[in-house]
Amino acid sequence: MSPFTKHYGAMWIVFVILVFVGVLGLEIMEGLKITTTEYYGLTNLGNTYLVIIFFLICFPSSVLYFVAVLPLSVLLRKGTFAMFFVRTNIFIVLGAAGGKLLFHKLFMDHLIKGYDLNEFTAIIIFGACGLAYSLIDTFLMKKADWVIHKSQ
Structure with missing residues (x-):
């Protein structure tokens, strides 16, 4: 197995874990505010919600990894500080945009208004996930x- 395949295979696992942590964090910070049985979140479903997060959000988001994140990671791989800065900012913005979209997919509009849910929480959480991915x-x-250099 080539070093390229090993590295980006590991980064795919990191991506899935970061999405899982981001969704769980969003559920804890915003979803737990919802007290109606109309919304099935961590409060109502318990550990089953964690399985649902993985199979219905994290695993399908792997498509996003292979379509957008992996090509950007490869294209912006140069070792200069400027390229690191550009790559990091791109991943932060992509994470924040993804967090905003996911926020509106997870929570219905009347729940957002009725329970005063803040989409900025999702933007911060997933922006931090983008930063963590880049680092x-x-x-x-x-x-x-x-x-590699040490072993040669």
């Missing part, structure tokens, strides 16, 4: 280079 990607690239 982990950079760390693993440098670590892999370091391991």
Whole structure:
């Protein structure tokens, strides 16, 4: 297996984990405010909600990884600080935009208004996930280079 495949296979797992953590964080920070039985979240479903998050949100979001995130990661892979800054900002913006879209998919409009849910929470959480993805990607690239050079 090539180092490229190993690295981006690991980054796919990181992506899925970050989406899971982001959705769980959003549910904890905003979804727990909803007290009606009309919304099935962590309060109503418990651990079953975690399985639902994985299979209905995280696993399907893998398509987004292979269509958008992976190509951007490869194209913006140069080792300069300027490219790191550009790549990090792109992933933060993509994460924030994805968080906003997911917020409106998870919570219906009347629940957002009725329970005063804040979409900015989703923007912050998923922007932080984008930052974490970029930092982990950079760390693993440098670590892999370091391991390769040290072993030769």
